[in-house]
Amino acid sequence: MKLPSATSAITIELNAVLVALTANEPQVLTLEDGALLPSGPFESEHPTLQTGLRAWVQQQTHHPLGYVEQLYTFADRYRAAEGGRRIVSISYLGLTRERLSRGPRDPEWRNWYRYFPWEDWRNGPAPLVAREILPRLRKWSEAAGDPALKRDRRQRIEVNFGDGKTQWNEDLVLQRYELLYEAGLVPETTPTQQPIADPLPGMAMRHDHRRILATGIARLRAKIKYRPVVFELMPETFTLLQLQRAVEALAGRPLHKQNFRRLIDQQGLVEETGAISAQAAGRPAKLYRFRREVVLERAFGGTKLPLSRAV
Template sequence: MAGRGDIGVRIGLSAVIFVLDGPGLSVLTTHAQEVAPGLPFGPFDPTRHRTFELALRAFVTAQTGFRLGFVEQLYTFGDAGRDTPRAAPAGDPARQVSVGYLALTRDALAPPSADARWRPVESFFPWEARRAGRLPLIDEFLAPRLRAWADAEPGERRRRRVEALFALEDDAGWNEAAVLDRYELLYEAGLVAEAARDRPEPPAADDAPLLGQPMESDHRRILATGLGRLRSKLRYRPVLFDLAPETFTLSQLQAAAEAVSGLRLHKQNFRRGVERTGLVAPLGRTTTGTGGRPAELFTARLGAPEDGHAPGLALPALR
């Protein structure tokens, strides 16, 4: 039997829902009054909900008017000191544990709920937007601050992390899937708003604004986990077709891959990689909707592969 001073556990569910919205990747957010945007979030009630996933689908529809398609569990977030999400009653001392889910949709229509909206992912992680090449944000703003932060600790551990995660050397490779690692490093360095909010003493004042749009609770960490998972899955599962339209040109498919990965891809190498996978089939017709010469239309060919493993897409980035 739990003692009087014991702290219980409250289980909540958070949804990271992505859509291709115009030229970029967007995430569904919800708002309560004037607080920072958050992910759709709701409590799990074991007396009412048979499974986590059914509970997630029910409260996302209730909060946003949106019905989920593809859903995959991400991770369980239960660190002590998490800011209490709005779904937990005020003054409740229970430890808040949140089970995060990744969801994808092709439907970029405005959500019917006034408290829900699509927001560009890059507004939360501006350092992840590399489709136009190497970012001045990293070279001019982040690099000097991160190096100064690394030099404040004896040894090479911090500097190695900074150099590897943000590819500060000219010949260093960028790991597009390391979204969470980069966010957590910026948190440690005091360069994101959540760090100032969560620490007893705020970081030293700087002459530049803190990076990206903050989110309530630890929802930006959950979002980083979802974006990293989605980018990783591009390489070994055909998840891009859960976001792309049912018919597309190869240029449109490449644009979708660039929006998700945040990378600028090599056109001919990307097309050769797509053809090798056998994941697309020509429809025998063309479209002039791309603004140039007529382009051939394709659709996804996602039957069960002979070896039981559906391949992903190569991401031949232009460095």
């Protein structure tokens, strides 16, 4: 039953979704004029995949990678390179505080909403959704011959893009991208397909890199809700509004200011530094710093089962 593992020609590639925040905008590190995510080799001198990735990023950006998390391992057939060589790509999400020390051209930080304009709901519903996406998706669902397929498509549109009474769920970044891909509204194609005529606004990427980016954004949006990872992207000290803007940038949604503050200090995530922010307009705000201890103090595992406390 235990078969020997195949050992044919296989190439391992590491892909990284490296995220930073600049001026309250979520940035992702890209190459080749924004068409690729950084990809590194899997070098055998590194004991683990993560240390290999860290070393590589540090060398490239001259800044330490704060938080690293594995995203997914892809080995789809269409990723096979020439010569029947198989590519297995392992992707990571990395959060870093500082920007790359700019060289002449190449690696560039790009606002991730340039790739996913429909994901930015910070100023209300992204106009693109109602104006372009929904009409075109509806046309796609109506074009289905099989009535069961039609119903299925309608329901997926409803769930993912919040048509009808369902409301927008910011976590479904990947599902939405995949729906658009299936409906043929994005220019990315498999090698056998024809390029599409009229793609949606939003920059594309080569290979499946935009899908990997969507995976990273989705993971991060889900994560900030139960783990204090935002702080990996913040400067040492910050005001509560800055923190709120950071979360909003990642989540792509506006937050209720007063309640956001209530949440933050209920959780004991931050402490006052004693200093006051110097800024342009408005009442000056207290500066806070992240209480690193809480990562150790608390378990951070959400529960939604009706447990019995008295075990």
